[in-house]
Amino acid sequence: MNPFLSNFRTVSLTYAVWLMTGCLLAAILVMTNICAWSNGLLFSIPTMLAFGVLSTSAYYVSRSLPMKKRHFFQVTGIFGGSAFLIGTIWLWLCYLWNKATWLFDENWAGIHFSQQMPIMLFIIGTLLFLLSILIYDVLHILDNMRQVERRQAASEVLAREAELQVLRTQINPHFLFNSLNSISALTTIDAAGARNMTIELAQFFRQTLALSEQQKIALTKEIALCNHFLSIEKIRFGKKLQVQMTIDAESESCLVPPMLLQPLLENAIKHGIRDLVDGGVIVVTSKVRDAWLYIALENPVDMDSKNLAQGTGTGLKNLQARLHSLYSGKSRVEYRTEADLFRIEITLPLELTPNSAT
Incomplete structure (x- = not known):
């Protein structure tokens, strides 16, 4: 026929x-x-x-x-x-x-x-x-x-689904092992702290699995996931880890890929805060300008640290490739290190959740 x-x-x-x-x-x-x-x-x-x-x-x-x-x-x-x-x-x-x-x-x-x-x-x-x-x-x-x-x-679509599937298994095993070790240590000296850490860890993994099923989520949901992650890390690092988030109200309803910020925060702790004796402050900011969403993350680093020198930049390259695929080359990822400070800036086309768009 x-x-x-x-x-x-x-x-x-x-x-x-x-x-x-x-x-x-x-x-x-x-x-x-x-x-x-x-x-x-x-x-x-x-x-x-x-x-x-x-x-x-x-x-x-x-x-x-x-x-x-x-x-x-x-x-x-x-x-x-x-x-x-x-x-x-x-x-x-x-x-x-x-x-x-x-x-x-x-x-x-x-x-x-x-x-x-x-x-x-x-x-x-x-x-x-x-x-x-x-x-x-x-x-x-x-x-x-x-x-x-x-x-x-x-x-x-299959590549994105595979990418999200990989994201589920790419949560740093050291983060999980360190969290479990911290929980084990806290059980004898701070049972309430161990309980809180266990709850935060469960919430983090539960949200990770739920959000990774979606192609894009509201920035507020990504921030909520990051807060669970940071709550766990703050129990481990104590006052060494300080986080300052300045999220523009207009950007809260903007759509972003799931697990966008959490790996960046994990890298900031692994390659920055952990190697500093006094720790430091991780600064996260977001704003909307015209038809673009701007997200920046800044953290102090020890330029003489072997841990920093051993970094391959694979995570940042994967982030660039992922955003390039999702936004057809319209996104931008820029990062630099200067004056003992690492800064990464992400620019995404503005997309709003259905409720906010109306």
């Missing part, structure tokens, strides 16, 4: 085109003084609609030769041969239909077939069939492009 004629709308549109082509053929017959309008329309419209049925075979002719495997002689032989055959069949249909209209024995029916008339009709039928093949070629190309786009979109 011809897939391009698989619904009533496309069939109607196709035969509307052939109807107009029939009117055009009638106009040619009238302008060349072959017949009057009534005779021309009675001859042209039924025969052209019949040709519309014949032209559907152009789909199979076009499909018989894939674009990449076409050669001049193949194209000439198959396309030319099929056009010759259809042109001949249509010429005979025209001849038989004209014979039938003469039976009406009326002035408005039938046209005179001159010696040039069969040649003209044959050429018209052949050229129209070749044009039909070309049109189906174009439709095939467009359909292939749409399929490629759909496959690409499906691949991107």
Whole structure:
């Protein structure tokens, strides 16, 4: 079955085109003084609609030769041969239909077939069939492009799902082990602290699993997840770890990828706060300007630390690749270290939650 004629709308549109082509053929017959309008329309419209049925075979002719495997002689032989055959069949249909209209024995029916008339009709039928093949070629190309786009979109969705699946397993094992060790140590000296840490750890993992199922979440939800993470880390590091969050109220309802900030906070602690004797303050800010969401994270670092020198930057590169995939290259991630301070700035296209958008 011809897939391009698989619904009533496309069939109607196709035969509307052939109807107009029939009117055009009638106009040619009238302008060349072959017949009057009534005779021309009675001859042209039924025969052209019949040709519309014949032209559907152009789909199979076009499909018989894939674009990449076409050669001049193949194209000439198959396309030319099929056009010759259809042109001949249509010429005979025209001849038989004209014979039938003469039976009406009326002035408005039938046209005179001159010696040039069969040649003209044959050429018209052949050229129209070749044009039909070309049109189906174009439709095939467009359909292939749409399929490629759909496959690409499906691949991107699968890649994002795989990425989120990896995120679930990428929570630093050291963070989990250290948290469990801290809980174990606290059970003997601070049972209430151990209980609080256990609750925060459970809440953190519960939210991590829930939010990672979504492609994008409100910034407030990401901040809430980060607060559970920081509550656990503050129990471990005590006063060494200080966090200052300045979240613009306008940015709270902005959509961001889940697990966007938590890995950055984890890196700030691992490569910054942990190596400083007096610890330091991690500063997180967000603001909305025009059609963009700006998020910045800043933390002190020990430039002489071996832990900092051993960092490979893989996490930041993965973050750039992830945002590039999600936002089609419209996002930006910039980071730098200066004056014992590491700063990362993220710029995302502004997207709001449905409730805030209304």
